[in-house]
Amino acid sequence: MSDRQEKFGGTKEVADALKFDVKNLEDYMHAHVDGFEGPLEVKQFKGGQSNPTYQLITPNKKYVLRRKPPGKLLPSAHAVDREYRVITALASVGFPVPKSYCLCEDEGVIGTMFYIMDMVEGRILWDVTLSDYAKKDRWPIFEAQVKTIAQLHSLDYEAIGLGDYGKPGNYFERQIGRWTKQYIASETQKVDNMDKLMAWLPGQIPQDDATSIVHGDFRLDNMVLHPTKPEVSAVLDWELSTLGHPLGDFTYHLMQWHMPSIKTMVTASLAGKDLGELGIPTAEQYIRMYCEAVGRDGIENIDFYLAFNMFRLAAILQGIVGRVRDGTASSAHAGEMEKNIPPLADVGWAFAQKAGAI
Structure with a gap:
């Protein structure tokens, strides 16, 4: 495995500064995500530089949550509501994006705005030279x-x-x-x-x-x-x-x-x-x-x-x-x-x- 794949690929435990109340999120998903069934386990993806990105694991399915980071932010940055809008529109014409479920603008749920989408299984490749491939x-x-x-x-x-x-x-x-x-x-x-x-x-x-x-x-x-x-x-x-x-x-x-x-x-x-x-x-x-x-x-x-x-x-x-x-x-x-x-x-x-x- 390449160094970049190891460094940026996969998940890790959620960083202390980016933790939130998982029970609050679970209650929200019961109300807003069709077919959701808990219990819920949360991991953080290693690679997210700007908008913190989490893997949401349930017994039957995995989801992905993208949120605005907490704290002082630059104007117009971290527009997860725009991300949600564009992937929802693109999915309607078959462009390859994850299925979106909901956008939550209520900061009381996990502390900042977020949206939830499908976890698409497959390969995320961090080494553009494709050194792990023939x-x-x-x-x-x-x-x-x-x-x-x-x-x-x-x-x-x-x-x-x-x-x-x-x-x-x-x-x-x-x-x-x-x-x-x-x-x-x-x-x-x-x-x-x-x-x-x-x-x-x-x-x-x-x-x-x-x-x-x-x-x-x-x-x-x-x-x-x-x-x-x-x-x-x-x-x-x-x-x-x-x-x-x-x-x-x-x-x-x-x-x-x-x-x-x-x-x-x-x-x-x-x-x-x-x-x-x-x-x-x-x-x-x-x-x-x-x-x-x-x-x-x-x-x-x-x-x-x-x-x-x-x-x-x-x-x-x-x-x-x-x-x-x-x-x-x-x-x-x-x-x-x-x-x-x-x-x-x-x-x-x-x-x-x-x-x-x-």
Whole structure:
């Protein structure tokens, strides 16, 4: 088993800061979850960085609970009500998400807002190099990923009731503004290349203003694969989803080919790997697979998109570091994230320079 699989996969005992009254939750589930039968046992998933995520175990079935973390929070973050809304809508058209049961906005039940969904059995893979798999089994897993994100970007969001799930248009302008504010609010160290990116990005936004549902954090370890087949059974962690630009979402996913290779990074990098030897598509092959699936000729301005996404991920990680500072982080590994921010900013600025920044 890879180090990342061991570190981030599976469950653990609930951290003291994230415990709640299990009897209260059990009573709530009796009233609001069809077919629920106790008694209830609660574990915490190791991997959740932002919204604490729990496994709810009963004699007949397992569920998953996602909640807002307790304590001081950044504005607009941890929107579990939006997660609940989007997975409920997506399930209605057969997109692979867990079945949702209920959203509880009453903070008196466990202390913060939460929702409950099915526990989808299968594989969550934390090592993007798929080192635990044979060469012949790797390409089909990447193919399943790209088909799934293409399916998401091809959905008619208005037809499934998500026409007001975000603001169509000006996606990059709004995202750059949002993450700049959140980065500054959480800042714990001076990173020159983050300052350069925040200054450069707003003036470089491409004119292409397409809109689709975007996941916002689409990556291998945010999906459940079928136990034995190269198929995506469920896409998880919709906290950052909205209406946005499909190329912003796809090129975020594409960062796994360009990410600085840092041991503390949650998702491993493919940068510098012999992909032919591994049986994994190159970034160029993967772009072609996506473009074929969504009917695009190609992706112009790829360096802008990658610079933007390196900046955005660094800002997301800085938010986690800020929650460590404020005492509201939900992962034992959150403090390690601070080390990742300068290397991400460096790679982001290198892409900006490829796009003409000086």
